[in-house]
Amino acid sequence: MVGAGVVGAAVFREAVLSGLSAVLIERGPDILEGASKANSAILHTGFDCKPATLEHTLVQQGHARYCSVHQRLGLPLLRVGATLVAWNNDDLASLDTIARTASRNGVPLTRLDRAALVAREPNLGPSALGALVVENESVIDPWSAPLAYVSQAVANGGVLLRSTAVTDARFADGSWTIGTNPSTIRARVVINCAGLQGDLVEAIARPSPFTIRPRKGQFIVYDKSAHGLVSSIILPVPTPVTKGVVITRTAFGNLLLGPTAEPQDDRDNATLTQGELQALIRAGEKILPDLAHHDITAAYAGLRPATEHADYQIEALAARHWITVGGIRSTGLTAALGISAHVMALYEDTFGPLRPLPDPLWPTVPNLTQALPRSASRPGRSPIVCHCEAVTQSDIAAALDDPLVPAGSIGGLRRRTRCMMGRCQGFYCTRRVVELACGRLPGLEAASHDA
Incomplete structure (x- = not known):
């Protein structure tokens, strides 16, 4: 494949x-x-x-199957629920239609008036009028x-x-x-x-x-101090083109805002653009005014393979x-x-017929989430390489030496460990990460001498 x-x-x-x-x-x-x-x-x-x-x-089948296998593979499942918020009268009128669609899809929703919504999510902006609660929406790694x-x-x-x-x-x-x-x-x-x-x-x-026709989505990651501003995933009323701007806690203890929805022709490069990011920040602060008092850790962009x-x-x-x-x-x-x-x-x-393996192996992956213990908190741990994200030297070594799927790029190493993804975005740890990965990842042989 x-x-x-x-x-x-x-x-x-x-x-x-x-x-x-x-x-x-x-x-x-x-x-x-x-x-x-x-x-x-x-x-x-x-x-x-x-x-x-x-x-x-x-x-729906994918949701059910993830829930059935995630523990055996060592994968997280943070059942935070979602709150789909109406911000104007048109949104409010759409809630009944969304609830009927959810009912046909077999997903029960709970309707909240403004008072109940404020009690559930007190930090939302003042224009929030009502909401639907989707209890089984979850956050994963x-x-x-x-x-x-x-x-x-x-x-x-x-x-x-x-x-x-x-x-x-x-x-x-x-x-x-x-x-x-x-x-x-x-x-x-x-x-x-x-x-x-x-x-x-x-x-x-x-x-x-x-x-x-790639559709670019830009995201903003807020510092861990913003994590407690919401207790659930905050969803907008979707449109035919996009699910809209979402605010959600991440499994890594941050708060995520995005995405945008921008068609483009380039299939390989998802660049950040200042105007769209500023508009995204304004949209986020309208949803959660207190975001204005929290630092931004990172911004990134991704492409979706829309047709x-x-x-x-x-x-x-x-x-x-x-x-x-x-x-x-x-x-x-x-x-x-x-x-x-x-x-x-x-x-x-x-x-033709398949012959499923009778007793397959079930390897697990290391935990990267904030909610569960990680190697940095264990007695006798190796030195910490990335202090922002509590990544140890043994975490880096394990990702590089993994006997099944070792990291193949610096991006892959980041995704396996969270190194260089914290508040300093690698300012303090990049040199040490490159030293540890020197000769193991493409392009790092020369970079290690210049780091």
């Missing part, structure tokens, strides 16, 4: 556990180098999905989940190939010969999970039925020995495990 974002990671895991000999190809030096590295880290219930769509079905999926696949015999770009492909006699920059791979079935490159990869098999279609684009092409998994937008983190089960059902229906 092609593409090691969160969806590709989940499909890789499912394929291996289903008994297939699976290879995951990723053009970047590590997993999550594309769209999946930047999102809001919310595990959605699917309450506002359009009923009877594939997205609705797979979001967006990077450890796909790492756990890939790790379990590799532990059970899957092969991960990073820094491996598809250069050409040929289908003959019921199998694919895929040319990559280092080698050639033979495959009976190809699964396209290429995200932002999905339509380009799809063109290998057929004229693509969808076109990726001209409102729903996911997932299908099996029997004659081409190909499965398409495209157009997975912001709900992909939640839906990933639902998508993976759906893809394997398509595989079995189209290409």
Whole structure:
């Protein structure tokens, strides 16, 4: 399969556990180098999905499957709930429609008037008029989940190939010969999970039925002092184009504001823009006025693989020995495990029976969340490298030496440990991190001498 974002990671895991000999190809030096590295880290219930769509079905299945496996993989689940807030009379009139959609989707909501809303979230701006409460919306660690999926696949015999770009492909006699920059791979079935490159990869098999038009989302991360300003995820009334600006606690003890929704043509670069960030800050301070008194730790931008279609684009092409998994937008983190089960059902229906592993291995990933103990708090710990995020030297070493999926880039090392992600954004710890990673990650040999 092609593409090691969160969806590709989940499909890789499912394929291996289903008994297939699976290879995951990723053009970047590590997993999550594309769209999946930047999102809001919310595990959605699917309450506002359009009923009877594939997205609705797979979001709800993905939510349920994450809840069923997260403890065995060492993954967090912070059930903070969500408060969908009406800020004007039009929003207030929309709450009944949203509640009816949620009811059809099997998700119960509770209606709050202004007094009840203020009691629940006292720091909201004065224009908040009412709300709906979604109890089962949750916050997770967006990077450890796909790492756990890939790790379990590799532990059970899957092969991960990073820094491996598809250069050409040929289908003959019921199998694919895929040319990559280092080698050639033979495959009976190809699964396209290429995200932002999905339509380009799809063109290998057929004229693509969808076109990726990246949608950029910019986010702002507030200092840990802002974490207590809300007790739940604060959602706006969504529009047909976007779920709107969200304020949520993160699993790492910060407060997150975003995203924006900006179409662009560039598939690889999500740049920060001053005007949009300032508008985002103003929007955040309207929602939570006290944000004006808290420092901003970081800002980042990510791209979502939007298409001209409102729903996911997932299908099996029997004659081409190909499965398409495209157009997975912001709900992909939640839906990933639902998508993976759906893809394997398509595989079995189209290409033959599966033979699930009878007793698979269940490796766990290190905890990165603020709510649970980490190595920095243990007696006899190694020296702390990143004081902002309490990352120890042993944390860095474990990520670099991981026998299953070691860090393949400096970004991958950050996502596995939280180093350089704190208040100083690496000002104090970058030199030591580079020294520890010197010779282990691409491009750091020379950088270590100049750090």
